[in-house]
Amino acid sequence: PFAQYSKAEILADAKRERGDPAKLYLSERKSHELAHKCGGAYIGDGWVLTAAHCVPKFDLGPIDGRARNLITDRRIRMGTQNLTAGGAVFQIERVVVHSGYEPENKPHDIAMIKIVDNGQTARLGARLKTIRLHSPAKPLFNNEDVWVYGWGWLSPRAPGTAARQSVGGTTQRNPTELQQAKLKHVSGSRCQSLYKAWGPGMLCISGAGTGRDSCQGDSGGPLVRIEGNEKVLVGIVSQGYGCAYKDMPAAYTRV
Ligand code: 4AZ
Numbered sequence: 001p002f003a004q005y006s007k008a009e010i011l012a013d014a015k016r017e018r019g020d021p022a023k024l025y026l027s028e029r030k031s032h033e034l035a036h037k038c039g040g041a042y043i044g045d046g047w048v049l050t051a052a053h054c055v056p057k058f059d060l061g062p063i064d065g066r067a068r069n070l071i072t073d074r075r076i077r078m079g080t081q082n083l084t085a086g087g088a089v090f091q092i093e094r095v096v097v098h099s100g101y102e103p104e105n106k107p108h109d110i111a112m113i114k115i116v117d118n119g120q121t122a123r124l125g126a127r128l129k130t131i132r133l134h135s136p137a138k139p140l141f142n143n144e145d146v147w148v149y150g151w152g153w154l155s156p157r158a159p160g161t162a163a164r165q166s167v168g169g170t171t172q173r174n175p176t177e178l179q180q181a182k183l184k185h186v187s188g189s190r191c192q193s194l195y196k197a198w199g200p201g202m203l204c205i206s207g208a209g210t211g212r213d214s215c216q217g218d219s220g221g222p223l224v225r226i227e228g229n230e231k232v233l234v235g236i237v238s239q240g241y242g243c244a245y246k247d248m249p250a251a252y253t254r255v
Contacts, residue, residue: 004034004073006063021162025171032084033174039150039221040113041233042078044130046093046121048113050220051236051253052101055111070095076115079124081178083151088124090115107197109238109253133255134225134234140185146205147224148237149180152217159241159248163216167245174217181212183223186249194241195251203235206249214250215243223252 005013005026016023026034038054060068071092079087093114100108115121121128140146151174155166164172183205191204205223207213214221214237223235233255240250 004037004063008064019162019165023162023164025164028171030174032176036083036151036174036217037074038217038219039152039237040076041131041222041236042128043133043233046115046117048076048078048115049222049233049236049255050111050113051109051238052097052111053103053106053109053238054220055095055097055113056103058095076113078121079127083174083176083178087127088120090117090120092116105195105197106239106251107199108201110236110255131222131224131231131233134232140203140225140234142185142187144185144225146183146185146234147180147226147231148183148205148214148218148221149178149224150214150218150221150237151175151178152219152221152237153215153243154179155215156211156213156244157215157242158245161242172216181207181214182210183212183214184208190247190249191251194249195239198251201254202238203252203254204249205235205252207244209246211244213244214240 010026013024013026038050040048040050043049058069060073074092076090077087093116096112098108098110153172155172158167166172186204186206188204192198218237221237222233224231225234235252235255238251238253241248
């Protein structure tokens, strides 16, 4: 119901050769793969934390002659681990983007989305939990284990290759079930040389050679520290060069 591509775009894409960096493989993709954009984290009172680059501009451009914007075309599903079913689907009431964000180098890549609730969060009950924000008094230590969650692409990707191709050359796919990966918080020196906007508002997070990582579509989703049996939100998936590529830690927004 919320197709992000026009019929003309889908037809033009089908004519592109495989391996063409501009090819999006639209006709091969399931509707949940075309609709999914980003992750987020529910912090309570109708507010979802996500990445600023997930809500790039209010005007999404027309599709098949119909004007679109975030309010008319984007929805948020919460209260389920399945991307296509369950929980509840919320409309967006408003979006607040960090005033220091800019799309070129993505400093302060954080935004808040207010949902239209209509009592739905209450109906979800225990299926929707509010995540507690990490305390700045307890910073992550070097090599600390952290966890990331999302419905983003499933395969390693080399930096600089066509975005929808995995290292093995297959087309990247989105899962329907939520995935998780254990990662490591590492020293910022490598990220400082990789990311132009590097600064104290970012976290440098590595797959540490495990082959696990966040990837496109995980953006906006939570990076979590586990304290006892509680998950605490420490970061937001922001940017990276490829996915799960060796010595390529990704940059997360520090919450
Ligand atoms: C992305 O394109 C993206 N491996 C997010 C995270 C990472 C790479 C790419 C980190 O949204």
